[in-house]
Amino acid sequence: MTNDADAPTPPADAERVADRLHSASIHLLRLLRRRDDEGGVTAPHLSALSVLVFGGAKTLGELAAAEQVTPPSMTRIVRNLEADGLVERGTDFADRRVVRVRATEEGRRVMLAGRARRVAALAERLAKLESDEVALLEAAAALIERVARGNP
Amino acid sequence: MTNDADAPTPPADAERVADRLHSASIHLLRLLRRRDDEGGVTAPHLSALSVLVFGGAKTLGELAAAEQVTPPSMTRIVRNLEADGLVERGTDFADRRVVRVRATEEGRRVMLAGRARRVAALAERLAKLESDEVALLEAAAALIERVARGNP
DNA sequence: TTGAATAATTAGTTTCGCTAACTAAATTGT
DNA sequence: ACAATTTAGTTAGCGAAACTAATTATTCAA
Numbered sequence: 001m002t003n004d005a006d007a008p009t010p011p012a013d014a015e016r017v018a019d020r021l022h023s024a025s026i027h028l029l030r031l032l033r034r035r036d037d038e039g040g041v042t043a044p045h046l047s048a049l050s051v052l053v054f055g056g057a058k059t060l061g062e063l064a065a066a067e068q069v070t071p072p073s074m075t076r077i078v079r080n081l082e083a084d085g086l087v088e089r090g091t092d093f094a095d096r097r098v099v100r101v102r103a104t105e106e107g108r109r110v111m112l113a114g115r116a117r118r119v120a121a122l123a124e125r126l127a128k129l130e131s132d133e134v135a136l137l138e139a140a141a142a143l144i145e146r147v148a149r150g151n152p
Numbered sequence: 153m154t155n156d157a158d159a160p161t162p163p164a165d166a167e168r169v170a171d172r173l174h175s176a177s178i179h180l181l182r183l184l185r186r187r188d189d190e191g192g193v194t195a196p197h198l199s200a201l202s203v204l205v206f207g208g209a210k211t212l213g214e215l216a217a218a219e220q221v222t223p224p225s226m227t228r229i230v231r232n233l234e235a236d237g238l239v240e241r242g243t244d245f246a247d248r249r250v251v252r253v254r255a256t257e258e259g260r261r262v263m264l265a266g267r268a269r270r271v272a273a274l275a276e277r278l279a280k281l282e283s284d285e286v287a288l289l290e291a292a293a294a295l296i297e298r299v300a301r302g303n304p
Numbered sequence: 305t306t307g308a309a310t311a312a313t314t315a316g317t318t319t320c321g322c323t324a325a326c327t328a329a330a331t332t333g334t
Numbered sequence: 335a336c337a338a339t340t341t342a343g344t345t346a347g348c349g350a351a352a353c354t355a356a357t358t359a360t361t362c363a364a
Contacts (some may be wrong), residue, residue, distance in 0.1 A: 006207050013269070013287060014275040014278040014279045015271055015275040015292045016290075017275075017286055017289055017293065018159075018274040018278055019267060019271050019276040020290065020293035020294070020297070021180070021269070021274065021292075021293045022180075022181075022184060022195075022271060022274065023199060023297070024292075024294075024296035024297045025177040025180050025181050025198075026181065026195065026199055027219075027220055027294070027297060027300040027301070028173065028174075028177050028296050028299070028300045029174075029177050029178065029181065030172055030219075030220045030221065030300070031220065031300050033252075037246030044176065044178075046176055047175060067179075067181055067182075068182045068183065069182065073230070074204055077265040085196060086163070087181070087280070097186075104220075105163040105303075115171055115257060116173075116211055117168065117170050118168040119174055121231065122170040122174065122299070123166040123167040123169075123170040124166075125180060125299045125302075126166040126169055126170055126299065127166045129295070129299070133295055134169055136288065136291060136292055136295065137169055137173060137229075137292055137296070138168075138169045138172065139288060139292075140173075140288055140289055140291075140296075141169065141173045141175075141176040142172070142174035142176075142188065143281070143285055143288065143289055144177070144179075144292075145172070145175070145176045145179060146174035147180070147274070147277045147278065148176065148179035148180045148183045148282070149179070150277075
């Protein structure tokens with residue numbers, strides 16, 4: 001495995017890049033996966049919560065779609081978040097089937113604190129990179145996000 | 153997000169980038185997990201197998217380290233791979249505590265096929281990007297890999 | 305030679321995601 | 335208007351993945 005982070009326009013075959021990106025993502029998440037005992041908030045919870053904090057209230061279905069999980073999975077995530085007082089559910093009066101979910105103030109605080117804590121190990125390592133490398137990673141994150149959804 | 157790696161030093165705060173990278177990785181892997189269920193080999197298995205195929209035989213402990221999981225986790229992965237005939241275990245004659253693991257021929261074939269299947273959805277989407285965007289992602293993958301391990 | 309260290313395994317727990325089947329509410333078609 | 339269909343969400347249950355703690359087997363060192 002030779003390093004081609006700085007190679008001059010390599011033959012960037014989509015499949016090879018896909019494979020590396022896949023592999024890199026697995027290893028990155030394993031680094032961050034460990035449970036956050038202090039806050040008790042796991043990565044998927046934090047992720048859903050941050051959608052609510054930054055994107056405002058959503059229906060359960062919208063949240064499931066945003067997080068790319070099935071509705072039953074999101075039902076469970078929301079139930080746990082509610083039990084911890086981090087989100088609130090309300091019924092939509094126009095359509096009583098839908099469940100509206102929004103972050104509580106505590107949810108907002110916990111999300112911000114938990115995120116900082118969870119991401120600290122990574123941020124620490126990023127701080128050691130050159131600034132152009134960090135910029136590259138930021139651009140890449142946006143691209144990956146776009147690719148993971150349907151390139152919208 | 154039109155700027156590249158050579159953008160004029162944006163305020164690339166490490167923590168913000170860490171958060172986005174984290175989020176992007178979660179979503180990317182969720183996308184790929186679904187595709188993967190169509191085949192018999194799961195992502196962690198494939199990942200470990202590819203270490204063996206590309207890196208040659210390893211001890212169980214080395215494999216655990218390479219994959220950033222604990223030894224018990226790797227024990228289970230290897231047991232499953234062995235049950236499927238994809239790897240073989242052998243005792244090291246110099247030190248009878250260690251378990252040497254190597255991919256079988258079938259393991260090699262299955263790994264390559266599985267990887268192609270797994271990565272197809274991603275590669276398809278990558279193919280729609282500009283070539284400089286793909287190159288950026290490739291460089292990012294290498295960087296992420298470096299960061300996820302201890303920046304060596 | 306006995307005791308500490310190392311490699312791997314076993315046992316048990318937790319979290320997460322899925323599918324299938326269900327309830328409840330809204331919409332549609334006759 | 336009311337039966338049939340569609341839509342939103344929930345419940346129940348399965349399987350995969352990862353962890354910690356404790357155990358076994360082997361090696362190394364005092």
